[in-house]
Amino acid sequence: MLKTIWAVSERGAVGMQSQALGLGEALFAGGGFEAPKVFEVAFRWPYTWAPMTPAFASIRSLTPDTATPFEEAAKAGQWPDLLITCGRKSALLALAVKKLSGGRTVCIHVQDPKADPRYWDLLIVPEHDRARAPNVLVSKGALHRVTRTKLSTSAEALAPQLEHIPSPRLAVLVGGNNRYYTLDAEWMGGFVAQLRQATQQGLATQQGQGANWGILATISRRTGEAETNILRGGLASMPGTYLWDGSGPNPYFGFLGLADAILVTCDSVSMISEACATGKPVYVVRLPGNSKRFDAFFENLRRRGLIQWFDGHLAQWENTRLDDMDHIADEVRERLGWR
Structure with a gap:
């Protein structure tokens, strides 16, 4: 039984x-x-x-x-x-x-x-x-819950809806406030500006600059309404972007499957672990705040080469899976x- x-x-x-x-x-x-x-x-x-x-x-x-x-x-x-x-x-x-x-x-x-x-x-x-x-x-x-099968089937199901988003594609996973970190309107405004510059300066390769990045962005339940509106407005002014704002079916696994690289805010060990389980390049975005436990987690991943801190520039590299x-x-x- x-x-x-x-x-x-x-x-x-x-x-x-x-x-x-x-x-x-x-x-x-x-x-x-x-x-x-x-x-x-x-x-x-x-x-x-x-x-x-x-x-x-x-x-x-x-x-x-x-x-x-x-x-x-x-x-x-x-x-x-x-x-x-x-x-x-x-x-x-x-x-x-x-x-x-x-x-x-x-x-x-x-x-x-x-x-x-x-x-x-x-x-x-x-x-x-x-x-x-x-x-x-x-x-x-x-x-x-990330598996290779779940990523591939979710990406396949979502691909027709997002075929207008250019490649390479950057999945942007935005969290929110917790007891260690603050994600407020001021931070979001600066982040949107930094994201615009990073994705529109072209893909950094050994041969030079390539095509601009497409963006697949998602918020979490902890993302505030004001911060979501700032992100929505910023992405609307950029070409080749899509934002899931909590309405309709959650495309999270599809975004991870379709992405060529992933950018995730530092407030969630779960989201970072899920991103690293894809085997794709993972950038972590710093938020105001600090946690010794989180710092130990970040350092373990950085030492293994699984994450890089986002400094306003994007590149691709061969990554392994944290799984x-x-x-x-x-x-x-x-x-x-x-x-």
């Missing part, structure tokens, strides 16, 4: 959902599992401040609108074989499910929960996080005896 997977993340946290679901999809692709079911959860006060220990773990921590699947599972005693959570708050939910399932549900948490790793069956953390223990697997970057999803999925199977 195929084993069941639930992939759980905090509501609205797209990067966290991508990591939990990415691992679930990698396990599903290897066989032996049903396709993962996806759940987004939100937490009630005071559980948002509860210590990360089993004593405080309860499905009563969930808001009524997100608690139903877990309440039904508790009532029927039908929990998944594997629960994958991502995001610190959802780590507490995993401890609740482990208690209610009598330990039958295997709980894997992605990212460092800043608590004793022994509470979970496995932790998977990026190498710039500190958590280390016998049951901790270390990845080079964030887990993700240990298959390795992590195989290691999970090995550790759990599910190979």
